[in-house]
Amino acid sequence: MTIDCKGEQLILSSDRAIYWQAKKMLIISDLHIGKSAHFRKSGIPVPDSINLTDLQRLTALVAEFNPETLLVTGDMFHNNINSDTNTFMHWRKSFAHLKVVLIKGNHDNLKNEDYDALGIDVYQKELLAAPFRFIHDKPSEVDEYYNISGHIHPGVIIYGKAKQQLKFPCFYFGSDYAILPAFSVFTGLKVLDSKQGDRFYAITPAKVITIKA
Known part of the structure; x- marks a missing residue:
């Protein structure tokens, strides 16, 4: 689905990503590389296929959009270097360009040297690319930039005709900021309160659909 946001055309992908065509930029959040290995180290049996599946989805997105830049709005990794990170290192070599x-x-x-070894440019707080500010969590104050963040892992509930409830990850666009869905499938969902004018785009198994606030 393509939407207009502050005069810019953004493609919302059902693989939990935004493609900003004017900048040839693929935007995701909360990849959490290393989370499954972190849980296994703690004795919780989480399959290592989760990390591989996320990277396969990322590979498909790069093939589809052919971006020049991959922008991650925080929580690309989950704490420290582990076996999942090593898998990402092999992925990174395949997309050195x-x-x-x-x-x-x-x-x-x-560590800083770890990011350098992986060929990742790191911003400590935010990246400004008018009309947007890319940041991990939405700032408390509003200015001329429209904020695009992650962190929350937003979800939305869709009610069926038989009163059943289905919960899906979603893109959220409010008046001052947007929140990306968590890219990793190994995350929970937080259902957000809504107000008039908010836009929710639910990621269903079939496609991205608009949900009115």
Whole structure:
């Protein structure tokens, strides 16, 4: 689905990503590389296929849109270097031509030399690319930039005719800021309160659909 946001055309992908065609930029959030390995290290049996599946989806997105830049709005990694990170390292070598930019999130605790070795440009707080500010969590104050963030892992509930409830990840667009869905499938969902004028785009198994607030 293509939407207009502050005069810019953004493609909302059902693979939980935004493509900003004017900048040839693929935008995702909350990839959480290393989360499954972190849980396994703690004795929780989480399959290592989760990390591989996320990277396969990312590969498909790069093939589809052919971006020049991959921008991650925080929590690209989940704490420290582990076996999942090593898998990403092999992925990164396959896309050495791709510029990768990370706005650090609360889980991005790798050392500076680790990011350098992976060919990742790191921004500590935010990246300004008018008309947008890319940031991990929405700022408390509003200015001339429209904020695009992650962190929350937004979801939306769709009610069926038989009163059943289905919960899906979603893109959220409010008056001052947007929130991306978590890219990794190994995350929970937070259903957001809505107000008039808010736009929700639910990611269903078939396609991205608009949900009125």
